Amino acid sequence: MSTEPLPMRPFSASLPMALLLAREATMRRFRPSLAEHGLTEQQWRVLRALASADQPIEVSVLAERTALLAPSVTRIVARLADDGMIRRDAVVGDARRSTLALTTRGRRLVTRIAPQSEATYAGIEAAFGADRLAALLDELDDLTVVLDAVDDAREAS
Amino acid sequence: MSTEPLPMRPFSASLPMALLLAREATMRRFRPSLAEHGLTEQQWRVLRALASADQPIEVSVLAERTALLAPSVTRIVARLADDGMIRRDAVVGDARRSTLALTTRGRRLVTRIAPQSEATYAGIEAAFGADRLAALLDELDDLTVVLDAVDDAREAS
DNA sequence: TATTGTTATACTCTATAACTATA
DNA sequence: TATAGTTATAGAGTATAACAATA
Numbered sequence: 476m477s478t479e480p481l482p483m484r485p486f487s488a489s490l491p492m493a494l495l496l497a498r499e500a501t502m503r504r505f506r507p508s509l510a511e512h513g514l515t516e517q518q519w520r521v522l523r524a525l526a527s528a529d530q531p532i533e534v535s536v537l538a539e540r541t542a543l544l545a546p547s548v549t550r551i552v553a554r555l556a557d558d559g560m561i562r563r564d565a566v567v568g569d570a571r572r573s574t575l576a577l578t579t580r581g582r583r584l585v586t587r588i589a590p591q592s593e594a595t596y597a598g599i600e601a602a603f604g605a606d607r608l609a610a611l612l613d614e615l616d617d618l619t620v621v622l623d624a625v626d627d628a629r630e631a632s
Numbered sequence: 633m634s635t636e637p638l639p640m641r642p643f644s645a646s647l648p649m650a651l652l653l654a655r656e657a658t659m660r661r662f663r664p665s666l667a668e669h670g671l672t673e674q675q676w677r678v679l680r681a682l683a684s685a686d687q688p689i690e691v692s693v694l695a696e697r698t699a700l701l702a703p704s705v706t707r708i709v710a711r712l713a714d715d716g717m718i719r720r721d722a723v724v725g726d727a728r729r730s731t732l733a734l735t736t737r738g739r740r741l742v743t744r745i746a747p748q749s750e751a752t753y754a755g756i757e758a759a760f761g762a763d764r765l766a767a768l769l770d771e772l773d774d775l776t777v778v779l780d781a782v783d784d785a786r787e788a789s
Numbered sequence: 790t791a792t793t794g795t796t797a798t799a800c801t802c803t804a805t806a807a808c809t810a811t812a
Numbered sequence: 813t814a815t816a817g818t819t820a821t822a823g824a825g826t827a828t829a830a831c832a833a834t835a
Contacts, residue, residue, distance in 0.1 A: 690793085702793085703795075703797095706795055710795095726793085728793045
């Protein structure tokens with residue numbers, strides 16, 4: 476094995492890896508509860524995004540908020556609609572679009588999972604510190620906003 | 633749509649989502665360079681982990697460091713070994729194990745990608761701030777360590 | 790018996806392109 | 813012509829269980 480150092484930062488200092496490992500460590504605690512309800516992570520993201528929206532939203536918005544591609548959203552939504560968790564409504568004035576919202580049943584499902592999810596969250600806060608966690612969340616949001624803003628500026632130019 | 637608030641934090645305050653969105657915003661900048669070299673994210677993680685190891689490592693260690701499952705590692709390593717990027721060596725004294733390391737060719741591939749990767753990193757530091765980024769990395773690592781430590785303690789008990 | 794790793798299998802997501810309907 | 817969304821398709825990863833070899 477060569478001893479020549481590579482001209483790049485060590486793996487342990489990689490931001491994508493740090494984000495991935497932190498997400499893994501976090502999700503490891505949430506997965507059992509999702510599995511119990513037969514939900515994939517992506518399905519849960521969709522349900523969660525719809526539950527948090529204060530009004531029905533379109534596919535493109537849902538895709539952006541869940542970090543899923545449009546074809547994935549189409550499939551996941553079709554499945555959840557089949558299961559009676561999601562409702563589609565036509566948008567007046569533009570027949571290409573439709574909006575998505577949770578049905579009563581879908582809302583009930585989210586409500587059923589919420590307590591376990593919050594308990595898991597409390598455990599993470601207890602282990603890491605609530606203030607630290609809040610600060611970390613702020614930094615993560617800012618990083619996302621900053622990087623997306625630069626991307627948008629590039630696109631516009 | 634019901635107006636009853638859900639008994640859980642808003643989607644925007646979800647740690648798993650914040651980590652995922654931050655990772656997406658970050659990876660969006662690295663992907664073009666990987667695609668250029670015909671590598672998937674996971675293959676790159678494997679190559680990167682081996683490049684950073686100061687000695688050959690076993691499949692189980694590689695799986696842990698890359699956040700991949702053992703069957704995925706087996707397949708990815710087989711492919712990269714076929715392509716001549718990775719070398720397997722028997723472990724003396726235990727025929728079940730073998731160690732993995734980059735070949736000269738694999739090392740050359742990583743070396744070729746490294747400059748682009750570092751340039752992307754520089755862009756992220758410029759946009760977000762090098763100090764802030766370093767602090768964020770520290771917090772992410774700590775979060776991971778803390779959560780894994782609790783998990784380990786649970787297992788042991 | 791426990792461990793390391795591979796194989797088998799089913800499912801899901803990713804990614805891109807092509808396509809439909811509509812604007 | 814551009815946009816929103818769906819469909820088609822290929823490829824890869826995820827997850828679990830079963831298995832082989834070895835310790």
